[in-house]
Each structure stands twice: as structure tokens, then as C-alpha cells.
Amino acid sequence: MDTRSQAARRRGSRRSLDQEFIDDLVAANRTLARLTVLDAFGHVSVRDPRDPHRYLISRSIAPESVTAADIVVLDLDSRPVDPEDEDKLLYRERFIHGEIYKSRPDVNAVVHSHSPTVVPFTVTRAKLRPLLHNAGFLGLGVPLFEIRKHAGDGTDLMILTPSLGKDLAKKLGKDAAVVLMRGHGDSVVGPSLPNAVFRAYYTEINARQQLAAITIGGPINFMSKAEALTANDAMLRASARPWALWRKTALGKQP
Numbered sequence: 001m002d003t004r005s006q007a008a009r010r011r012g013s014r015r016s017l018d019q020e021f022i023d024d025l026v027a028a029n030r031t032l033a034r035l036t037v038l039d040a041f042g043h044v045s046v047r048d049p050r051d052p053h054r055y056l057i058s059r060s061i062a063p064e065s066v067t068a069a070d071i072v073v074l075d076l077d078s079r080p081v082d083p084e085d086e087d088k089l090l091y092r093e094r095f096i097h098g099e100i101y102k103s104r105p106d107v108n109a110v111v112h113s114h115s116p117t118v119v120p121f122t123v124t125r126a127k128l129r130p131l132l133h134n135a136g137f138l139g140l141g142v143p144l145f146e147i148r149k150h151a152g153d154g155t156d157l158m159i160l161t162p163s164l165g166k167d168l169a170k171k172l173g174k175d176a177a178v179v180l181m182r183g184h185g186d187s188v189v190g191p192s193l194p195n196a197v198f199r200a201y202y203t204e205i206n207a208r209q210q211l212a213a214i215t216i217g218g219p220i221n222f223m224s225k226a227e228a229l230t231a232n233d234a235m236l237r238a239s240a241r242p243w244a245l246w247r248k249t250a251l252g253k254q255p
Helices: 003-015 019-034 095-103 133-140 162-172 193-216 225-238 240-251
Strands: 043-047 054-058 071-075 109-113 178-181 185-190
Touching: 019 043, 019 054, 019 071, 019 109, 019 193, 019 240, 043 095, 043 193, 054 095, 071 095, 095 109, 095 162, 095 185, 109 193, 133 178, 133 193, 133 225, 162 178, 162 185, 185 193, 193 225, 193 240, 225 240
Parallel strands: none
Antiparallel strands: 043 054, 043 109, 054 071, 109 185, 178 185
């Protein structure tokens, strides 16, 4: 295939996607902004269903403002696939997504947020643990990424290089659905985009409820490991219900 044909094929990579799939990513961004998991910052991605070595994400823009025209396709080194996207401003922390997709073939969507009630659990001795059945996925583990161990002192706590993205993915490990980032937020993964959105939201909700329980006084009766795993399996199916509502609200369409 000559260079011109290859370029044409790359340019068609986004347009050949089903519009409903792109709308899902738009809805995910707007939903998490509306639910205050994201604000003007944070980002959501989804693995390309046609090629597992690529993913879709918005250009660098506030999540609430994302439209279909803002979606770009990146390879797992987090470089634009389409030449027409090379001049677009991209999220500086996109390496979170590419490196997690490289290390976790089971992951098909990633949400990075500065989830407000989660952040205190990244800087204190209190461990984020599942107490709400919707958040049973926290029972898979909630590792904490300490950037000082990988980049020394004096960083802005952001994942700005492939190397740091790889370190974060390693800390996430092979089973966890959430990795906390000290003084920064979290990155949440799921087997599907609806499930990743569900998990990102209920990570924040569990953090709020755990904070409330701490305020009331303990000891807190957290979910057991067995309960958490059973609840997680149930929520993998049940997440379709809130997703249908969230998508409809975000796009103004029937689910």
C-alpha cells in the first residue's frame, strides 16, 4: 500500500466508526461532568472496537463541552492515528490511557478524574474500602500511586510521560479497577465504557459515604471480600440501567 493510500486509510479511521459508539464517548464525558466526578479537567477514553491497539479520546477540552467533532483516535503510544489530528491540542496526561491499555487487555475504557471526595483518601492513612454494594469493585484492590517514588520530588503530580504512565499502570496491577494518585485523584478502568463510567461515579459516592461514616463514628462495617466480589459481578450487569438514563440525559436521545 503506497503512502497516499495509507494516509487515506488513517483519515477514515474515525469516520468509519459507528456514530452511536462515538456518541457513547461524548455522553460519558458529559455525564461525569454533570455528576461532578469531572470538572473542567479529567478525561475519558475507550478502546477502539476495530483495533485493540488504538483508543478514542477527546481533544483537550472541558469534558462537559465534548462533541463528536472533538473525538480523536490515538495509538497505544498516545500518538494521533490521523494526520489531520496531529495539530490538535491533546490531553497532557493521555499516557495514563495508552499505558493502561497496553498492560491490561481486559480493560476497554479508562476514566481519569480529580474526584473530589476521593482525593483526601490519597493523602491520609484512611483506606478507601467498599461499604456500598454499588462499589463492590473496590474489593478488587485500591492501590495508591506515589509519584515521588518514580519521579522524585518537585513534580506537578501529573502523568506527563509514557514512563510515568507505565509506572501507574504497573501500580494498578492486573486485577484492580481503581488506582489512587496521591494529591491528584484516581484512574478507573472497566471492561466497557458504561461500566467504567459507573465505577468512576460510585468510587466518588463510596468515598462520600465512607467520609460520612467516619464522621458518625466507627468501627465501620465494610463489605467482606466475598461480598465485594459478588456485588461487583452483579453491578457489571446492573450498570446498564443507570447508563441508559445517563446517556439519554447527556445526549437528549432515547436510550
